[in-house]
Amino acid sequence: MKIKKALVIAALALCVQSASAQYNMPTQTFTYDKPYAVEKIATPKGKKVKNVILMIGDGMSLMHVYTAWTANRGKLWLENATATGLSKTWAANKLVTDSGSGGTSLATGVKTNYHAVGVDTEGKPVPSLVDVAKELGKDAGIAVTCRLWDATPCDFCCHNVDRDKEEELVGDYPTSGVDFVFGGGAEKFTNRKDGRNVFSELMQKGYHVSRSLDDFFAYDKNSRVFAVPYDKDTPLPDERGDLLARASMKGIELMNRNKKGFFMMIEGSQLDDYGHFNQLDMLMKETLDFDQTVGKVMKWAAEDGETLVVVTADHETGGLTLVNGNKNEGRVECCFSTRDHSGAMVPVYAFGPGAEHFTGIYENTDVFKRIKQLLTYGVIK
Template sequence: MNKLVIIVFFIWISSSCETPQALNNASNEDENQPQEGTKEAGKTFIAGKRPKNVIFLIGDGMGLTQITAGSIAKKTPLILEKFRQIGLVKTYSTKLITDSAAGATAMATGSKTYNGAISMNIHQKKLKTILEYAEEKNWLTGIVTTATVTHATPACFYGHQPTRSRVNQKLAAEFMTKDIEVLMGGGWNYFKDGLDGRDLIAEAQEKGYFVTDNIEQVGDYRPEKMICLISAKLPPKIEERGDFLPLAAKKAIDILSYPKSNFFLMIEGAQIDWGGHKNESDYIVEEMLDFDRTIQQAFDFAKKDGNTLVIVTADHETGGYSINGGSKKEGKVEGKFTSDYHTATMVPIFAYGPGAESFTGIMDNTEIFFKLKYLMNLSESSSN
């Protein structure tokens, strides 16, 4: 009798303990399905108030060490230290180590997928993004990045491609099918010399976009729709691009908030990741400080506005970065690396504003989509 009880017990344990991979595969049979542990489908969100606007900042490759390095180098507190609602995010894709495409797809659509997918599920079926849901509800939308605007992270908020490789012109053409008010980053050539010989710059101007390649020359002018592409392809490092990211963030907020409509803005500090890939600690620090100045723009607006939720997180950590020496007094960081690629370590998430309390604790990256979708009051509608 005792042996029978033990056998039944172990059978029950075995059937109850599915691996994250098994959960992944099961949860991706239909698009935009809630992942394990999300707050969807009857589970309770703890937020008491919904935001009118959302500014979603992604520090690509930004782990806790990257943030710490920025804090040491700055010598004074980062703006992130003013956030009081803080959590940790699991970043795995259908593999333990995600890439930026799968990581951004998870946050933008609520679905795990394979590395390299641009908002497509494991069956290469399109997944509707949080930005597309917002557009259906007449929210104004914008994307700002220090990568090309067709790079993996920004592309996952508006595009749908089975691979991230060699699809820049396809993604530029996809952007033109949307009604996104603001687009800023690199990639002029992918629009000027567009798919099938199209001049998407001219087409954008015909659609009412103010198009420029220099954010500083815009000054106080506030167009209704704006595209700013500062480089032919990938944007340069900060010594060449200057204050592009904080200036672009400020201008994007200015444009999107002016009509007093709801708005969703995604801002990416892309080159934190590039510093990790190159194993260059100084590169990481420069980009973290630039990202901090950009977060400041979002925080200051949200604090004054009172109806804006600001989320800051990462798609993954890059480099297995650690700090092995340096000086807080001198703002000096001595970093070392275990890899020149991404790692599986959890990344932090910071929240400020209405609904911020929903982003505490440990969560899967897919939960971010479902939390935002709930807080933004975006009802289900037909898929793409």
């Protein structure tokens, strides 16, 4: 009897050990306590594209999206997308990319080397969607929650073989041609090693430079706005509220006055940071903040009728895996497999005229090519 009891205890111990080891790494649990409502957005009936808004969730994979969907009780604004595809993110010289190379491919249609920004594999500057829009007489803008010397905003406005050349990258903004900019990173615009005052240079180029949120949101003259209210990143989502959505809508309002249209890149930047840090709670808050910004943008685009919204990522970060949870409670249990990027394909969502061209499996460079066609001709030729 004692032997039988000992065998049962041993078996139970093995079961417990197996259950705790089945994910091969520690898990984290998060419950979202502020679920938000999501509405069905009517699809625009128009067929021609005048404006394109490209939204990038830095490091956002399908698993990030599905985990956020679970946390928000089984609903996301992203689900209003009428077309979905998958993008391959490899760099020219490395299978697993970074925001420099991955973002450059989205911005310019060129595969480039790991850590490169706005240049090809030989280090030569290549035009981005900002340049495409300006050549067409349209406005161009960006809104991000990171430092403006970070890779993704620089992919659209700057050129360097090394994303770590931060002062050099910031020094490219006055000649970038971009109209509207919102982000952090003011500390590298002044007190620089090269003695330049980039804010002064921007003002000489005709930009209104906003160093505070009050000044930024009060400004209403034209779209030539360079708003940098923070020395580094914008605050955490619990502190900043819907700032990304409000800043993005301000840019859309100003640039939409251009009768020829506009291009805008909006980034949920700090998803990537919390993927690197393996912090599930902050990662989910950033992802859900990004989704709410997607909702505001899609609702505006639906009313406008001539705006294509494309939502994607430059790569995956953290190797996030959803292993358990309850969508009725908004509870998710996840583990991470890395503190770096992974090689997973990333989703592409599209809403509005031209959305049908973003289905399938394709290279990240094709996102640029299709947007360029639609900005140029209004349709794919």
